[in-house]
Amino acid sequence: MTEQTEAGGEDLLEAYRQKKEEPESTEAERERSERRKKRTESGESIVVDFVANFVAGGNASFDPVKGRVLMSSRRLILATSRSKTVIPITSVFDIAVGQVPPEVDEFFDFTVMVGYIVDNRRQTTVIGGDRDTIEKFSLLLFRAALNGSETVVKHPAKVGGRVMDSRKRTTGLHLDYESVTFPGNAELGEADEPFTIDLASVIFFEVIERTVEGEKRLVLSVQHVENGQTVTTEISLPSRRKMNVLGRYLRLIYHWIKSDVRDVEVTEEGLEVLVGLYSTGPGIDLASLLELDENELEAKLEDLFEDDLITDDTAPCELTPQGRFVVNEEIEDVNV
Structure with missing residues (x-):
């Protein structure tokens, strides 16, 4: 096993050991102790801690070992009784979820492969479980790699097929499971209101090249549905490493949402109910709007709930990401 170390790695592991050795007391004292012990002397919080099998540091033998996976906002540590691999979060250039490399497919059912750079060399680690x-771990890793990144955004770059004269603005970036948010950032002098891309509304994205701040950069062009219109947003991060990770994240969430609705058959009447929920607010008499009696509406809501397209089987309710994806696909078909 290749061993890689970084200052602070021992600090993070020691915080974990102290947490495990702390005797249990009252519930309140234990919670306070957890908050204290899950921080290292450098102020790092342990946000991930689980046991897994992994192939760490590009181990040429591809023999998985069992150990602990620990992560703070600054580093990822894979530790066994004999060695540890320390991966600075700033060195991560790729996160591939669910793609089991052929060298280890006999050992793992589901994996995340983390690509990172050490001493100008690309390395990979495969974690399975x-x-x-x-x-869940992968989503936290994506957030650690991207949240807070300085981002240049042009929104909207297009509305439908019409090119807009929107200015490029510098902002932050924050990932949630269902969305990517670009908050106003006072430190960067950004006074504009934040805006969010609902990942269930994404219908197409591609990497293109644009001139940003006087230099050629890769730009992520994202088409998504906003207020019933197809809108294009262009996103650029100075780091190509982060651009690659953000592209991976969008592809992953898009794939997850689309996979969840692949085998769902929505009737025309069910689609009308989804569109009605999507386009109206609370307090609207949905049955009257759709010209249905209450029993008919109730039956359709139950079917949509069973297909995980809405959050409850009775009104008022909201669309799930899968439900919004179905509606946005319908809107896009109408707009074409």
Whole structure:
């Protein structure tokens, strides 16, 4: 096993050991202790801590070992009784979820492969486990790699096919499972209101090249539905490494949402109910709007709820990301 170390790695592991050795007391004292012990002397918080099998540091033998996966906002540590691999979050250039490399597919059911750079050399680490654990860990890793990044955004770059004269603005970036938010950033002198891209509304994205701040940069062009219109937003980060990770994130969430509705068959009447929920607010008599009696509406809501397209089987309710994806696809078909 290749061992890689970085100042602070021992600090993070020691915080974990102290947490495990702390005797249990009252619930309130234990919670206070957890908050204290999950911080290192440098102020790092342990946000991930689980046991997994992994192939760390580009181990040429591809023999998985069992150990602990620890992560703070600054570093990822894979530790066994014999060695540890420390990966600075700033060195991560790729996060590939669910793609099991052929060299280890006999050992893992579900994995995340992390690409990173050490001493100007590209390395990979493969972490495997149950799907739920790996997906949750991957989302936290994406956030650690991208949240707070300085971002140049042009929004809207297009509305439909019409090119807009919107100015490029510097802002921040924040990932949630269902959205990417670009908040106003006072430190960067940004006074504009924040805006959010609903990832269930994304219908197409591609990487193009643009001149940004006087230099050629890669730009992520994202087409999404906003207020019933197809809108294009152009996003650029100074770091190509971060651009690659952001592209990976959008592809991953798009794939997850689309996969969840791939086998769902929505009737024309069910689609009308989804569109009605999408386009109206609380307090609207949906049955009257759709010219349905209450029993008919109730039956359709139950069907949509069973397909995970709405959050409840009775009104008022909201569309899930999968429900919004179905509606946005319909809107895009109408706009074409």
